[in-house]
Amino acid sequence: MNTRFFSIKIAVVGSGPAGFYTTQRLLKNQDIRVDIFEKLPVPFGLVRYGVAPDHQEVKNVINSFTAVANHDRVNFYGNVSLGEAIKVDDLLEAYHAVVLCYGSAQDKLLNIDGELTTKNTISARNFVGWYNGVPEDKDLEIDLNCDTACIIGQGNVALDCARILSKPTNLEKTDITSYAQQMIANSEIKKIYIIGRRGPIQVSFATKELRELMHLNDSRIKIEPSTMFEDYGLSLAQLKSLSRQRRRLVELILNLHAVSKKNLDHSPECILKFMSKPHKIVANRDTGWVERLELQRTRYDNADEFINEKSVPIDTNEFEKIDCGLVIRSIGYKATMVDKSLPFDTKLGAIMNTRGRIHGYRSLYCSGWLATGASGVIAGTLQSSQVTAQSILEDIQNKQLPSLAVDKSGYETIREIVKAKSIQVVHFNDWLQIDLLERRLGETMGKPREKFVDVDKMLDVAREKIKHDQK
Numbered sequence: 519m520n521t522r523f524f525s526i527k528i529a530v531v532g533s534g535p536a537g538f539y540t541t542q543r544l545l546k547n548q549d550i551r552v553d554i555f556e557k558l559p560v561p562f563g564l565v566r567y568g569v570a571p572d573h574q575e576v577k578n579v580i581n582s583f584t585a586v587a588n589h590d591r592v593n594f595y596g597n598v599s600l601g602e603a604i605k606v607d608d609l610l611e612a613y614h615a616v617v618l619c620y621g622s623a624q625d626k627l628l629n630i631d632g633e634l635t636t637k638n639t640i641s642a643r644n645f646v647g648w649y650n651g652v653p654e655d656k657d658l659e660i661d662l663n664c665d666t667a668c669i670i671g672q673g674n675v676a677l678d679c680a681r682i683l684s685k686p687t688n689l690e691k692t693d694i695t696s697y698a699q700q701m702i703a704n705s706e707i708k709k710i711y712i713i714g715r716r717g718p719i720q721v722s723f724a725t726k727e728l729r730e731l732m733h734l735n736d737s738r739i740k741i742e743p744s745t746m747f748e749d750y751g752l753s754l755a756q757l758k759s760l761s762r763q764r765r766r767l768v769e770l771i772l773n774l775h776a777v778s779k780k781n782l783d784h785s786p787e788c789i790l791k792f793m794s795k796p797h798k799i800v801a802n803r804d805t806g807w808v809e810r811l812e813l814q815r816t817r818y819d820n821a822d823e824f825i826n827e828k829s830v831p832i833d834t835n836e837f838e839k840i841d842c843g844l845v846i847r848s849i850g851y852k853a854t855m856v857d858k859s860l861p862f863d864t865k866l867g868a869i870m871n872t873r874g875r876i877h878g879y880r881s882l883y884c885s886g887w888l889a890t891g892a893s894g895v896i897a898g899t900l901q902s903s904q905v906t907a908q909s910i911l912e913d914i915q916n917k918q919l920p921s922l923a924v925d926k927s928g929y930e931t932i933r934e935i936v937k938a939k940s941i942q943v944v945h946f947n948d949w950l951q952i953d954l955l956e957r958r959l960g961e962t963m964g965k966p967r968e969k970f971v972d973v974d975k976m977l978d979v980a981r982e983k984i985k986h987d988q989k
């Protein structure tokens with residue numbers, strides 16, 4: 519018999535796909551109420567701030583997230599950062615269970631000379647944040663008035679960066695920030711290298727993203743070196759050992775030479791460069807801006823290694839230089855540690871957990887990129903969130919949550935903490951007002967929205983809304 523007379527209060531930290539999908543699943547238990555805490559005044563994480571502006575259709579998930587936020591057993595508290603405004607212990611004290619879904623907000627590093635000191639050497643995370651309007655990236659120091667850009671990494675994010683730099687048609691009609699769109703439209707970049715230390719069998723990007731880059735109305739794309747298969751005594755027939763999906767992708771890469779090359783001046787040429795590892799980034803002595811990327815060639819020991827999706831090549835003694843004016847490193851994201859006591863897998867850049875249960879804790883869970891490491895698309899995040907929510911529902915069902923013995927104060931306690939710190943909390947209705955004004959501004963410019971990129975501006979809108987509601 520259920521003798522509990524209070525609701526089960528759960529705090530979810532982070533309002534990206536993981537936060538919303540986890541909440542959505544938890545709501546299946548009618549006793550559960552969820553409070554979502556978000557660092558920024560605005561929700562949706564990388565759907566707003568990562569997904570490329572020319573992938574507007576991907577952003578439709580926002581509609582179902584909005585329905586979750588509007589549910590009567592859900593509250594949204596924006597502008598409340600875990601680690602700053604509130605601590606993990608505060609939440610564990612106030613809630614029956616806490617789910618961390620705050621994603622991966624840091625860059626992995628190459629650890630090579632010049633990486634952090636050379637101007638116009640930036641991370642893909644900051645570049646994406648700049649064109650998508652992340653408040654802390656809006657003033658990124660970036661110059662596109664150069665001939666050649668090098669993107670280090672061969673994943674989907676690297677291809678997003680290459681595609682945006684290739685000036686896709688109608689970019690101005692997307693929700694890209696206007697300042698970025700204008701700078702990209704005036705960019706002088708003629709050549710974009712997309713560089714990987716491994717071969718064509720091991721790329722991390724997907725066929726769809728490669729096709730998109732190929733089919734950009736006037737983008738030209740080729741591969742280097744073009745003779746890799748012959749070097750290992752292999753023929754295309756040997757691709758049979760790969761999965762169908764991977765074989766298609768590799769065939770597409772190898773067919774790239776055959777793609778007709780339209781010779782249009784205003785669009786850069788893209789070069790997929792394999793078997794090359796960044797060695798050093800060299801700055802101009804006078805200006806400090808990047809002028810050269812030095813690469814070390816790599817090789818596989820034998821044909822079996824070359825054709826194995828998982829293998830990692832070894833270094834050679836051959837080096838190469840590319841003169842360039844922009845370097846974007848796109849080698850992955852990792853999670854930030856908001857609390858030193860959380861068990862952290864430094865290799866994966868994620869919190870150690872089993873099916874979302876954080877090791878060494880009871881009532882503390884994680885989902886999304888924070889739980890799996892920063893890879894995969896929204897569908898994968900949905901899966902991870904469902905696994906975590908299921909673990910919580912099972913732990914409730916099996917009486918494995920010791921905190922359930924007593925009622926919890928929930929937001930009442932957190933309200934006192936943020937009030938004492940004079941933090942302006944942004945509610946979901948305030949976000950809807952920000953959303954409305956962004957869309958109105960966008961309408962005047964022929965685009966779906968023009969994002970506000972200043973936290974202060976967002977908070978002003980929220981404050982005005984509250985004043986208006988109180989009248």
Ligand code: FAD
Pocket residue numbers: 531532533534535536537555556557558561562563564565568569570573576598599600601619620621622623646675678856885886887888893894895896897899
């Ligand atoms: P996030 O989306 O990062 O959400 C984390 C949330 O936590 C954010 O709102 C953040 O502000 C908040 N947060 C961070 N720190 C704190 C804190 N201390 N306190 C409170 N809140 C905090 N997938 C696709 O399916 N299609 C695509 O086209 C696509 N494009 C992508 C492009 C890029 C550049 C990137 C990086 C990813 C892309 N993805 C795409 C993948 C997709 O974005 C991820 O699968 C998904 O966003 C991961 O969800 P998450 O909730 O774990 O993390």
